[in-house]
Structure formats: C-alpha cells, structure tokens
Amino acid sequence: MTITLSPKARKLVNDRLKSGRYGSPEEVVLAGLASLSRQEELGGFAPGELERLVAEGERSIDREGTAAADDVFAALRERARAARRDNGRGSSPKARTGRK
Secondary structure, eight states, X not given: OOOOOOHHHHHHHHHHHHHTSOSSHHHHHHHHHHHHHXXXXXXXXXXXXXXXXXXXXXXXXXXXXXXXXXXXXXXXHHHHHHHHHHTTOOSSHHHHHOOO
C-alpha cells in the first residue's frame, strides 16, 4: 500500500525521525496507529481529555488522599450485590429465570 501524505503530515513524520526515536517512516506510522488503537479502546476520549482527567485525579489525591484497595473492592462488591437485589435477580441463572 502506498499513501500520500500532506506537507503537514510529512513534517510530523520527519520530525519524529529526526528525534531518533524511530528508524523509518513506517515505524512512525505504526506507532501512530498503535496510539489510535489505544485511544479507541479507552473509549474514544477527546484529544487531551484523558490527560485532563488523570490530572484531576492526581489533584484529588493531593487534596483528599487515597483509599485502601480492600475498602474500595468491598464497597464495589456491595454495590454489585445491591444492584442484583434491585434488579430482582437471584444468585443463579435458575433463580433468575424461574426455570428448573
């Protein structure tokens, strides 16, 4: 496959090559595609949104501290149990469907 890049895109690729972090234009394109895949897998955050959210979380930690993982997971398990109760589901598929 051959692709044609705009002058702006060519400059971006060349800048990355000059940095020494990439050995070829193909490596730059592959890194860009990998980054795009990660972004899509993370829920399609707008550019800069994930970084903003992480910074917000770090500020929250500075202000309020952190919670013990055991406490967080216990609270999550309780929320899941409550959600199952609220949805009228039992603990097994048979209980949920009423089938034997």
